[in-house]
Amino acid sequence: MVADVISEVLVVAGAFLCLVAGIGLVRLPDVFARMHAATKPATLGLLLISTAALFQARDSASVVALVLIIVVQFLTSPVGAHMVGRAAYRAGGLLGPDTVLDELDGRHDTSGAD
């Protein structure tokens, strides 16, 4: 009974992060700000929902799969976001008009990949 309540709270919190990411993706001004919104459910949201599922798991295979999901997501999500951000910055012209400071301006190699 207690496990049911805990997993209900966790699943709603994780789903709320998914909605916040959708709102951020539509409203934020440029690709870097949108990426900031989009990577929240990729780690924390999925962690909350997987933890909720751990409370409902009936066999050890489900527990193994859920831990694998959390580990894979925490390893791949920051790497993917970093690569998209780097590629978008190098492509150029994607910073929003409200950008105050670009500390990388003129300090990085724009000649292409690697």
Add this chain to the structure above:
Amino acid sequence: MSVAVTIAYLLVAAGAVLTLVRLVQGPSLADRVVATDLLLVLLSCGAGIFTVDTGNGTYLIVMVVVGVLGFLGTVTVARFIEKRGA
């Protein structure tokens, strides 16, 4: 189906609709990559909510596969953007 699970499904669905708006609007390829990646995460979250609802672990392996495929797709298109521009 409990009230919490219904609310969670609705929240994820609303987030997915908003993500689709960004996917259609763009304007750059990088925006579409971010939106596609988020859409796969939301699919994964939906499978997780199903598991919470039923206690049935059938779709857990789908979550693992979607996670890995989303990463591979994102990295591939990121490399493409780096070479060809957004």
